[in-house]
Amino acid sequence: MAFDREGPLSRESEQELMRQLVSGDEQAIRVLYARFGRSVYTLGLRLLGSTEAAEELTQDVFLAAWRKAGRFDPSRGRLSTWLMAIAHNLAVDRLRHERGGRRPTLVLVEDVPQPLAADEEEAVLDRDRARRALAGLSQAERRLLSRAYFLGWTAREISEADGIPLGTVKTRLRAALLKLRAAREREAEGVRLAKGGPE
Amino acid sequence: MSCLQVRGLLAEYALGVLPEDQARAVERHLHWCRGCRRELEDLEDGAASVALSLPPAEPPPGLEERVVRRVLAASGARPSSHRGARLLLAATLAALTLAFGALGWAVAERRQADDVRRQAEQVERQLRNLKGLVEVSRGLGATPFEVTLSSPRGEGGSFGAAVIYSSPRTDDFVLVSAFLADERGGPFTVSVLDASGRILSGGPLVKTANGDWLFRDQPRRNLSRATLVVVKDRAGRVLLMGRVVPASPTPPS
Numbered sequence: 001m002a003f004d005r006e007g008p009l010s011r012e013s014e015q016e017l018m019r020q021l022v023s024g025d026e027q028a029i030r031v032l033y034a035r036f037g038r039s040v041y042t043l044g045l046r047l048l049g050s051t052e053a054a055e056e057l058t059q060d061v062f063l064a065a066w067r068k069a070g071r072f073d074p075s076r077g078r079l080s081t082w083l084m085a086i087a088h089n090l091a092v093d094r095l096r097h098e099r100g101g102r103r104p105t106l107v108l109v110e111d112v113p114q115p116l117a118a119d120e121e122e123a124v125l126d127r128d129r130a131r132r133a134l135a136g137l138s139q140a141e142r143r144l145l146s147r148a149y150f151l152g153w154t155a156r157e158i159s160e161a162d163g164i165p166l167g168t169v170k171t172r173l174r175a176a177l178l179k180l181r182a183a184r185e186r187e188a189e190g191v192r193l194a195k196g197g198p199e
Numbered sequence: 200m201s202c203l204q205v206r207g208l209l210a211e212y213a214l215g216v217l218p219e220d221q222a223r224a225v226e227r228h229l230h231w232c233r234g235c236r237r238e239l240e241d242l243e244d245g246a247a248s249v250a251l252s253l254p255p256a257e258p259p260p261g262l263e264e265r266v267v268r269r270v271l272a273a274s275g276a277r278p279s280s281h282r283g284a285r286l287l288l289a290a291t292l293a294a295l296t297l298a299f300g301a302l303g304w305a306v307a308e309r310r311q312a313d314d315v316r317r318q319a320e321q322v323e324r325q326l327r328n329l330k331g332l333v334e335v336s337r338g339l340g341a342t343p344f345e346v347t348l349s350s351p352r353g354e355g356g357s358f359g360a361a362v363i364y365s366s367p368r369t370d371d372f373v374l375v376s377a378f379l380a381d382e383r384g385g386p387f388t389v390s391v392l393d394a395s396g397r398i399l400s401g402g403p404l405v406k407t408a409n410g411d412w413l414f415r416d417q418p419r420r421n422l423s424r425a426t427l428v429v430v431k432d433r434a435g436r437v438l439l440m441g442r443v444v445p446a447s448p449t450p451p452s
Contacts, residue, residue: 022405024270024273033266033267034263037262038257039250039255041262042250043253046256054256055259058262063270067416070405072403073386076236078244088250089215129248130247130248130251133248145214148214155216170211177213177246178241178245180244
């Protein structure tokens with residue numbers, strides 16, 4: 001099966017791409033990089049703070065993707081979700097390792113970015129959906145997510161830093177993530193309907 | 200750990216910030232609890248939105264080539280002459296195990312596997328193939344282990360084998376190859392466990408073009424502690440199970 005380097009992939013195509021990746025198929029690696037290389041590099045740059053570290057992370061992420069490709073199950077989530085989770089976990093591990101197990105030092109000082117203007121939203125369909133999803137969060141929810149996702153703070157650390165009860169932090173984190181998920185799902189459904197029907 | 204306790208930790212787990220000991224406890228629960236896995240999938244999808252929303256940075260030219268070369272070298276598809284001994288060993292073991300998988304279950308033979316004796320012969324043949332590869336891996340400094348997988352209820356028709364390499368010089372490696380008589384209960388999952396029941400490696404079996412089911416993994420864990428390999432169906436029913444034993448140095452007669 002040949003894959004386009006852009007445009008949405010069906011779940012079957014995602015699974016086939018992972019099967020080809022398992023066997024070390026060069027085209028599969030290139031397709032995966034073309035689709036997600038920039039997102040992974042961007043996350044690495046924002047979390048780790050240097051181009052060198054972001055490049056190393058990007059290589060590590062795709063190597064890990066090859067190693068774990070046999071575990072990918074499209075019925076349990078999208079390829080973009082799976083790959084970005086690998087990227088985020090590796091970046092946080094790296095920060096923790098560099099800090100000797102202590103809380104990762106603040107590298108990224110901004111909160112989760114505000115959604116950008118429409119004329120800037122053109123690169124990747126996933127990015128577009130994600131930005132729209134974030135627009136549905138309150139400033140407080142974005143701040144909370146930023147503390148956990150970009151700074152690697154646990155719920156307890158956020159609770160202590162912000163003076164919010166631990167249970168409230170956990171509840172809000174969960175609610176914010178589920179809101180994002182629901183918003184992405186609505187966006188994806190809108191795209192499917194615009195194309196003439198369900199996937 | 201109960202579902203209620205796990206649900207209270209899943210958001211942090213999805214965000215990758217749950218402390219290590221709690222994360223392992225959550226993973227043990229997730230292994231058998233489908234409902235919590237579903238919840239986690241939703242939360243991880245939300246977490247991915249945060250990363251994907253970032254204004255894109257432009258990767259440097261040449262990064263794609265470095266990524267491709269590194270994965271190819273590790274997969275053994277085209278090992279680079281510039282790789283160090285560690286990656287070379289990983290690539291060699293990966294190639295060996297893929298060869299093992301391809302040798303193991305010829306479709307024509309499998310279709311004739313209509314009695315227990317013939318199935319047993321196939322497993323034995325599979326293990327003999329494995330032995331030759333095991334000797335090579337030993338020469339590369341890895342400690343090989345083997346597993347014969349069979350139904351715990353004595354049901355015929357499904358069987359399999361696994362090989363585990365453990366080496367201080369590279370990530371440990373596990374490959375499971377199985378033939379499943381009834382494929383309706385999928386997705387099927389593999390777990391590699393230690394004596395305390397801790398999961399060292401695991402994931403779904405993937406069907407190959409030959410019709411075999413394969414699982415391979417290079418977890419960053421010491422697989423020399425593995426004692427048991429289990430294959431389950433979607434409902435959590437154990438289909439195949441086998442004890443991990445050191446690979447014997449001589450082929451079986």
